[in-house]
Amino acid sequence: MQLKLIASAAMAIAASTASVWANAGEEVNIYSYRQAYLLEPLLEAFTEETGIETNVVFARSGLAERLEREGQNSPADLVMTVDISRINELVERGLTQPLQNDVLEQNIPAHLRHPDGKWFALTTRGRMIYASVDRVEEGEISTYEDLADPKWEGRICTRSGKHPYNIALFSSMIAHHGEQEAEQWLAGLKNNLARKPQGGDRDQIKAIAEGVCDVSLGNSYYYGNMLEDENQREAAEAVRIVFPNADDRGTHINISGIALTNSAPNQENAIRLMEFLSQEKAQQIYAEANTEYPANPNVQPSGLVASWGEMHADSLPLQTIADNREAAVKMVDRVDYDN
Template identity: 55%
Template sequence: MRSVVLAALIAGTALPALAQELNIYSHRQPMLIDPLLEAFTAETGIKVNSAYINQGMVERLQAEGERSPADIVLTVDIARLGQIKDAGLLQPVEDAALETIPAGLRDADNEWFGVTTRARIVYASKDRVADGEVTTYEDLADPKWKGRICSRTFGNDYNIALTAAYLAHHGEEATREWLTALRANLAKKPEGNDRAQVKSIWAGECDISIGNTYYMGVMLNDPEQKEWAESVRIVFPTFEDGGTHVNVSGVGMTKAAPNREAALQFMQFLVSPEAQRIYAESNNEFPVIDGVPRSELVASWGEFTPDALALPEVSDLRPAALKLIEEVNFDG
């Protein structure tokens, strides 16, 4: 299923409320969600139009207002879900199927719902980092790592969420100290994405990096990057008083949704065993519904205990976390 530009398709007018059609704004590239959308259409007969919006989704929805053609937003990261909610662009959805999602992975006001999870883990050099050498997020501040850590910017949403979780566990002063010490351990200035950090480990520029689990699957499926992936192993660090930090890809129904019935059917479909399997396997992520197995590749990374901290709490602490990141000039 190819993506279309919805504005051109709909020419600025709303579709009839009962039209068997669904319009999605997505932060995920079409190739990552097309198998899911095709399965939904095959099951329901509802045509799906998707628009890939990497940046500026909030601004676009605000500009379109009540005339927005978008019924559904599919996002990556708790930050973007929180931003869309805080802008008043989502509506609450109460449905028994959605209540099967663990409470810590959905909004308390039922405006957004996590549909898959990923862990924020450590990629460690197989050659230069011993088993058990890194076990906690707190340990990343240890001077033993000086000059050995690579990182993308901490102003990135994924690292802001990790910092917000650290803040929830330890408070402001301890988080400021952790950021300062972690910054001092960097091998070079933060830059690039999570995969670029693994490349740096492969190249011998550093020994460990922080990244999302699903990038291992992406790298293994890329002939150019497979060698990078094979040079590292995944380590699931924990907070000293908790588990491994997880984040979500999520869904919400827009406040302006012209096709609300179809939108609800899609949200219900997302928590079905079939959709959970497809979405998790397509993106190398973890299903959120009990009883749905992980893909063979994801299962091969091993078991871990997700942190019990509710993601809405993490989202609420994002502004404070970003303030601390900027105070210590982490990316400077």
């Protein structure tokens, strides 16, 4: 196998890692927040097609700080990450460089890339509403705005309001409604919570299955992953997936994305990998690996994802969501959402 995976523990030995990579020949060096199993089939396909080897440092946190420490001596060519706030952090710290590239601009819609090419989406995921099959009628809830309706008092579960996935959704509500109206909505959602925000998106589905609540928020791929896991399938089958705002602006989406670093010692090879990941072959592999939606509109979702029905995605530029992040965080604090 051509792919070299370096565990997050190796973050402490950056100098030796850089030395190993420097002697590797034709290569691309990647810092990744995405887990290795998601990248492996993609990068193996790239190496098979191009002969260019790939080296990956995987970490759960700290990659932006590491890039700052390394500066222009960093061996990293690319950063791969999830969530618009994480990828925008790299931009705000000045760690990525702009890229104008015809292939990427043809394959990735404008609202799924930075206006100056400082990041590009590779996959998307919808922030869905999950509703109890037994206790919520089909069509009874259909929009994010409905979550603040007093009829749902004591019936909604969510993870922390400060989690990046919820912050991105709240940022989109600010973009669509303005801060004052968005804050009133968030206060209404808080009033409808069945319990203090806790756990992850899978835990909200499990809470519905256990009767703790009737409605929750969650990313689409968590639902898909649970359906594919025999130990979690029963809980997933207890909920119905709802595409919020399907009849108007569309469902809020977030991304996994990629950015070219300022240092990029293997820049030409890195751009070849970015192009490859935006094309149909890789987009299909990537989307199937985690039941996500391809960013390339010419690629269809996997069979399981397609079976849920077509997602009408909100076309709000992801950069607008990133720009509203600070306001969303302050809004969560003002309504004291997590308490």
